Amino acid sequence: MTEPIRPTASNPISAAAESLREFLGRFRATSWLIGGPEGAVSHTLRQGLLASLMIMVGSWGVGYLVMAPSSWLAVNPALVPLRTTTGGVVTCAVLLAIGALLLLRSWLRLAQRVSSWDASSVSVMRRAVFMWGAPLLLCFPIFSQDVFSYWAQGGLLHAQQNPYEAGVSGLPGWFAVGADEQWAESPSPYGPLFLVFAQGVWFLSQGIPEVAVLAFRMLAVLGVALMLVVIPLLARTFGSQPGWALWLCLLNPLSLIVFIPAAHNDALMIGLILTGVWYAVRGRRLAAVLLLVGAVAIKPIAMVVLPFVVLLTLKDTSSYLLRLREWAFATLIAVLLLGGGGWLLGVGVGWFTAALGAGSAILQGAPIGLAGLGIGHAAEALSGVNAETVASWVYAAARIGSAVVLGVLLLWPRLGNPVLWAGYGLTAVVLASSIIQPWYLLWVLPLFAVVHVYRGRALVGVILLLTVLTLLPMIGQLSVAQWMDTLLVQAIVIAVAALYLIYIMFFDPNTTTLFSVKRVSQRWNAAQGWQSLKELPKPQTSWAAENIYQKAR
Template identity: 65%
Template sequence: MHANPVSRHAERVRTALGQWPPTAWLIGGEEAAASHTARQGLLAALMIMVGSWGVGWLAMTPQSLLALNPLLLPLRTTTAGVVVCTVLLVLGALLLLRSWLRLSQRVGSWSPRATPVMRRTLFMWATPLMFSLPIFSRDVYSYLAQGRVLHAGLNPYEDGVSELPGWFMEGADGLWAESPSPYGPLFLVLAQIIWFVSGGVPEIAILLFRCLSLIGMALMLYCIPRLARAFGSEPSWALWLCLLNPMTLLVFVAAAHNDSLMIGLMLAGTLAALRRRRLLGVLLLVAAIAVKPIALVVLPFILLLPLKDTASLWRRAREWALGATVAVVLLVAGGAALGIGLGWVSAALGAGAAVLQAAPVGLLGIGIGALVEVLSGVDATLVTEAVYTLARVLAGVVVATLLLRRSVGNPVLWAAYGLTVVVLTSSIIQPWYLLWLLPFFAVVHVYRGRALVLVTTIITVMVLLSMVGQLSVAQWIDAAVINAIAISVVSLYLIYVVFLDPNTTEFFDMRRRSQRWNAELGWKRLRELTPPRRSWAAEDIYDKDPR
């Protein structure tokens, strides 16, 4: 019997609706039937899709096909329409979150039989989001604007989108008005092509950017199970964690972020390197760098995968030299073709200064800068930048230490460590940065206990905060009221999922100890882990022929 009356009443309602034919397909059936959870996630995605039509981001350019659409106008211009769409969007996000959690329970156990279920469910949940207006983030409009900057013969690493006439109506966030592009030249070329092909029609451009994101997701869908089998992790669990979580779906599909393409290329390069196809691996990793330069952190780790034995520092250095030569030649050639040389690397890595420095290092730098200015009169900006530089140097030292240790661990797992250090020492951390890290951890180990609870909680909080904070509401509608409604719905449902729902409370239970598992070592407590006694070798691959 359930421990609280709310749970008992909820179970009675579920049982009653499960016996009623119109709702039995959604709620009824055996507790272990994953198909019902997949359908609930589909319903959630449909709710998000419809909700986005009222409060998603919409460009107001003359080329827009939907700005004055008579079917959307009542949803976007009336208080009733906006309220209904807000509730649909927030409830949809919450139901999608719960469906993701419940899916891991209803598959019964993580096994090869669960992998096709993950693939089918991903297709079901992602399809409706293809037809939503951008939510969670409106960066896709800045992609289009920066493609237009390049198309106009300007340098996106020197000229902001404000150089373009009518840029604000095209939907780009004002933060990027004067800021250099944080994206690599390959992605900017793709953005330029999309601007040209779409004729500047934002809705067509969004679909094309989503297609790029889907390419990245397809690469992830192909590579993650194969890498997980190779290293002894569980493919179905890795797919559930990396591709089916609501942040992935909202960021990669609904928001059409280019992070999907970067991650897909990084994983494809990792799989190629694992199969000892060195040149292909380097090409794919360089392509990932040319989408977002942060992928540069992963490159030196993955270059070690083709080595039969990494004990020799000379062999590592030789592999790094060969890989770096290919990478530099390709990147220099790409920069020369665009007429920007290698200046895009520093420009892209340092871009985004206009974004709120809300990461721990960012807040620390701002606080120290303000304190030093009060005490000594030194310009706070100089001190803040010094703190950021020190953090970057610290990250570089840690990454170099990982690479140069006498005994190197699994290169994929250590790439995850290196990337995590770089993210945590950044002055800016966006919610979707977590998605960069998950695949590199998940393909090596399955995690449970506090480690998984932490990831689940971060995803939950980030999704819900973004749903509340990223609503596009017409200026004549009281945004405070709409946000209050969204916050109320989020709070009530969140309390139920975290504290009252007996099926989901265990996902937020911090009392369970952190452990990780793979097929060779079984379960190991994280606090008991020690550095590797010998350097990683090809014989450590669990499955020598992952297909």
């Protein structure tokens, strides 16, 4: 492995910034935050903590808050000025954006300030997760309102309605629960196990939104805890760098914000998937399948990963008969558990098709979604065929295409590492979707990171994508009172955030090197060394257990 890239000052603005940092580093009052040698990670950890505190305070003014009589915070006198005055809202919105960018910078600097990606870096990354994540536990929901949709769908199930047949508008007083209007008529996209959790939260919260948010946040934290334990184990097993994998998967600002303040159930799904992978490489066949089925029961998209991961229990994957045996075993357990669970919940097996097709009420914003809309409107203008019908054909063709890709990968004679190929398959499914949410990227990152370390243009592309997917949705989801000009607040935030982002990318003497596209895209693991992504060799033999770099214990 190579050492982390060290910063250099290459222009007057960068040189001035570095001189200012060195000057302030001489004083006790400021050196604790910005001073210190490159190897002193403590300063970067403190900067990330400051960023999280800024996000926390900012969320109190522009995060989502249910204005219900049962709310503990709706009429809190300390919060009223932050949420009802122009100065308070603008200040909190700017704090939120600057905090997210400072968190981004701290994440990038952490990769530079560790001496190397050896075993000692794992403890540093875990400490960073604790320090940066703790303040985020006290945030109001930001980035999306999905946590309130979870709550409402739990209420539907508690009211003995089927969330796979009815949107949250079927719940009396649903609007006061805080759910986004886009879910009003859309069925639940979540698995039956998560709906059981949601029903339990609905019952335990007794109508208090803050209790519900904390409960869902604890479920997300459980997923983060699983990842925190399992990602280093898997990285060692497959020959990647454990500290680097934690840095990429858990400490980037998108992961921290989606998993903790937004309380998304993706964290629990990913945690269960990765724990299932760990049990699979240890040969614990039944436990692996149960964990993977549990992930499917949280979010059905996990079923894309399941047929790849169960092959890890085989000593050799060259036999199609053995592959079919594992798939049949996993399918039998999945049918029994998911079918039985659906029957006990009173939703039958209808959850399968409803969950996969849910979200149809959401604007199609992915490349395939936009292509479908464009082709549909063009066809309607030229031939009079209904635009929505043509668009649905485009979406169906894309789904069929992704299914073909999955089939080819699973049946390929010389199968590659099942975890890595699960990442390829899941990426194909995401790209073929007519709707792509920012957090979908977090599904695939661990499947690549536990197998290889990446650098060059590939890593720069991921960093840029994470930056865009963090900032744009967060600014677009500011919760601003109706009597204020939301567009004006967003314009101010965008202007401030753009200036700071430009500085980080082009003038900051410490981070500009991380945005360089001069280095070719490469990947590394302990068994293969560095390989150019353009010249990757094809597998000569099908994956076998002996290809595991380090035996799992």
